[in-house]
Amino acid sequence: MTIMSYLGAIGAAQREAMDADSRVIIMGEDVEANVYGTMGGGKSRADKGDFLQMYGASRIRNTPISEEVMVGAAAGAAMTGLRPIVDLSYSTFLYMAMDQFINQVAKSRYMFGGQSSMPVVFRSAMFYGLSTAAHHSDRPYPMFMNMPGIKIMVPATPTDAKGLLRTAIDMDDPVMSFEACMLWGLKEDVDEGEFRIPFGVARTVREGTDVTLVAISSAVQQAILAAKTLEAEGISVEIIDPRTLVPLDSEAIFRSVAKTGRLVIADPANKTCGAAAEISALVSETIFDSLKAPIMRVTTPDTHIPFSPALEKQLYPNALTIADAIRKVAGMKKQ
Amino acid sequence: MTIMSYLGAIGAAQREAMDADSRVIIMGEDVEANVYGTMGGGKSRADKGDFLQMYGASRIRNTPISEEVMVGAAAGAAMTGLRPIVDLSYSTFLYMAMDQFINQVAKSRYMFGGQSSMPVVFRSAMFYGLSTAAHHSDRPYPMFMNMPGIKIMVPATPTDAKGLLRTAIDMDDPVMSFEACMLWGLKEDVDEGEFRIPFGVARTVREGTDVTLVAISSAVQQAILAAKTLEAEGISVEIIDPRTLVPLDSEAIFRSVAKTGRLVIADPANKTCGAAAEISALVSETIFDSLKAPIMRVTTPDTHIPFSPALEKQLYPNALTIADAIRKVAGMKKQ
Amino acid sequence: MTLKNDMLLEMQRRMLRIRYFDERASKMVKRGEIPGTVHTSIGQEAQVVGATMALGESDYMTGNHRSHGHPIGKGAALGPLMAELVGKAWGVCGGKGGSMHLADFKVGSLGESGIVGSSIPIATGAALSSKVLNNGKVSLAFFGDGAANQGCLYEAMNISSVWKLPIIFLCENNQYALSTPAHTVTAGVLSNRASGFDMPGVRVEDGQSVLTVYDAVKTAVDRARAGQGPSFVEVVTYRFNEHSEGLRLAVDYRDAEQKAAWLQRDPIKLFRAHMLEHGVADEATLAGLEAEVMAEVDASVAFANESPFPELSVAFKDIYTEPLGAKQ
């Protein structure tokens, strides 16, 4: 074990995979210079950018600012023998390649009757909460959940980032990794050795008996704070981090809600048609009779992200808003 | 009143608006030749395409196959004095312009502190159920519901198509109109005169007391058939067509569910993070105590659309699958 | 270049396979035997075959909605293609793709695309893997004059040129995008756009001559295989049928005289005459070839008819490599 940051864990998983399989390549804007710090050897950056030095210019490729062809080319390469990792920097830039994601990456295997597989990983960072305004702060994973064909990971810890990303790179299906910049600096003890965390298996962050709290991405940290506060108030909260949204470990959520009878979902994505909406709908159509109170969503409201910190701070789920929602449902008795 | 088809109603609304305001222009691929039949004078097509003849080449513009600039240019034109209607033909082509939709059309007014308004309408047809496979059959409105800034209409009748589209064109906010090709031929008596149907006001298609059935777009016709079958079985179904998804008339849905205590949602979009998920979540967080049974979703499952009619037919909500879901919830007593 | 006679006969054979296959498909659509519609390459066979014959067996290719000619030209078996058009289980995509989304990976056909322009980046990626894996394979992207106005083409041309990828951008300029004449929505001459992306751009004015097309594309393929990077080849041709079978437009968007002139230039008739004239083959050989191909097309229809329809459950297969998500 070694202390690793979320950012370092992403670098480590990519390094492992690059070492393990020469078909793995990395392409993206400014990857050679390791601008975002995920292409690092782990040591201090070298004068040419670590990965570029370690793996060479054929496997570490700076691309033009051309997201559409970048994504499509990665798909075409994946169908013909490579296993590309594409660094798309910020999640708000994904829309530039939406046609390639939906009509090619997600649909090709299906349309062609299984003739092709699509081993490619698309990484992007959700740069919210950092005063970069509406063109850099989106959390668009719900849009991709609405269209099957691409798996989705939303790691909330360094360990999950490393283990899930390694699984993603080894997998024969396309994966989108949504990484939260708010967590880049988060550190914990992580196994430096190879390990893989399966998709579709939620993590019970904390056991509890009164209310189930499903928390996604950066909301997990806030959920833990909220749970601690509420413990003092005598409310026992069980926190579940799905870790991957496609596939979603709905069974784990059902098991917990069957026990607690109460559900709050904390999700930094927009509210309408978001991941929280899906989880709410799944629970109420599947284990309705276990519910003792309304299912509450604590999400970012349906706004764009404003620049001014005076406006932005209020928008994301935080320990206070999460705790309030839990108090509400904990207090509610079924008539 | 006159008998009008859904397709004819769309043409009529555009004609009205073109006559009423010279700032309204139409642009899109093959609009001059009126390939899809919505650019018609209502009479038989003339040798140059009716609208082109009626309004001239400056206001009826064939575009290159360049969705990205088509959408962005319409937005830029809308911010500077025009009121464009953009015909994007099929909804599955919208992804090509996703960046312009999300980052420009939806966000500009907000990012610029209200300096600009964005009076533009984007029309597209959901060509599902007609053996055109995965590249022509998507129903992507949930993706756009997840990002605020663009209003969304999903007309299910000729009258609604005409009245909502006219409202959309007169409105200062961007609107996406999702039209169902399955309904193109649907006919009813429609007022040929000018009329406008407000956004955010649901239509109660049929009153009932046992189960609330929210039906969207082409599911409305199937819902009516299902309701008739169930009436014979003694189940009284109230059908609500939201008509617009942004804004959504959630109050109308709440009022009905408060009365019936049971809710089924029939939506031709994909299930995960779809419109049905949002409606389910809204109801269970708002009027949970009125619910006597689980909220059921009848949607297209999370697949792509296969070509073979042998495979495609089973996928969309139909009178049988809707009726089954209603029977389920009608039978269920709350423990 | 001078080609062996058997190669010339193979060119004619492939053009005939496309012609007869598409003529049959057209009939079947009108009879309701093929669901949806189809876009035929009738009249464009020289442009398709001149390009595909310049490629090797294992080279890659992507295409568009005008989709039958490409895999046929690349050597795909007709039976599974016809079964796919009919939506049957023995179809090359198991009935899930249909006319607009044919793919036959066995012959390097990585997929046609119903989304105009959308397959160009895919071909670019195939060229990237050839480059990285250094396997000598060349990639060719078929797209129309209409698709040439999609931005992704220029992103693809730029990155291919910078990375010196082994790819050919093959623009099938049949002068119309559905009802829209190319000259009304296209600035300048398409092949002239190549130089701005630092690659050769040639325009084949006589796209009805399979040999002329072949020579132009072969030059580009050799260049790509030699590691000299991408080329842009624009081929001027004409579609003899309507944009899609069954489509009826009230507007005469194609000039009648021009149309009549082009219909005179049937690539198959022209090449037949050429072969007779140059003693490549005699009447009997060519008639035999035509009969053979007609029989092959008949067989493909029989194959399609024999095939069962796919099981309902197939709709839920191959969304991922593992059984996941929607089950019914």
Place this chain on the structure above:
Amino acid sequence: MTLKNDMLLEMQRRMLRIRYFDERASKMVKRGEIPGTVHTSIGQEAQVVGATMALGESDYMTGNHRSHGHPIGKGAALGPLMAELVGKAWGVCGGKGGSMHLADFKVGSLGESGIVGSSIPIATGAALSSKVLNNGKVSLAFFGDGAANQGCLYEAMNISSVWKLPIIFLCENNQYALSTPAHTVTAGVLSNRASGFDMPGVRVEDGQSVLTVYDAVKTAVDRARAGQGPSFVEVVTYRFNEHSEGLRLAVDYRDAEQKAAWLQRDPIKLFRAHMLEHGVADEATLAGLEAEVMAEVDASVAFANESPFPELSVAFKDIYTEPLGAKQ
């Protein structure tokens, strides 16, 4: 062209406004007085002002993340811009846009874009409305060498050329896209791409000379206003600062010698010397001008400091023209 002295002085004034504004903004970012980061136009003032001065008051303009210079060059008041950078209520966008999303519709600034390339179609649409409404307004799109590889640029160039729209595509080639040297990701010379889209393409090698840039852009603007359609103008320049303020990269991606040489070519110093040499203004006049502008920048900071922060509820305003959707 020969310009009146007051026009030359106005050019210097605007270059100074950009320089002093950006220098101040840079300091404030490092002091944490401006949230997030900013991208300065320091070193590129001639390229910005040469272009904006060639436009009329009411002409349209869009830009990118390197965003302060464009509206300043177009004549925007500095106070609301600085207040915007600080996230205050009196900001030109009410604090909701910030540095990367400045817009000042009063001076035809339709918005900078944090999404590279994304504002080019917007400028194209503004040109379309000028054409349809026949109001004589010209549109100019600023974008960088990096943005020049986004497909939407070529879609915009094509449609603008076909429709003969009054637009100038102004490529700010500062030779780098963040850490990426343009020549490593760009095929050929950008301005050479224009001819393929049937429009003039000029490359201004000396982007540090405001007069040279002005002449090139003025020619394009006159052409657009005369109804002759779009032009592409590539201006070669250099950014003196890092891509964004505060960014520190371990990699020396810019050649030290080349950098030193460019830093010698400060557009403001160059033009100052030019004016003295040609007797456009004397030392006292220029010193006075500099003092004036410095005072203006000081005032803009005072204005920003005075401004209150926006009310919480402002976060839920202007999503639509009517109060709709999220309320808290």
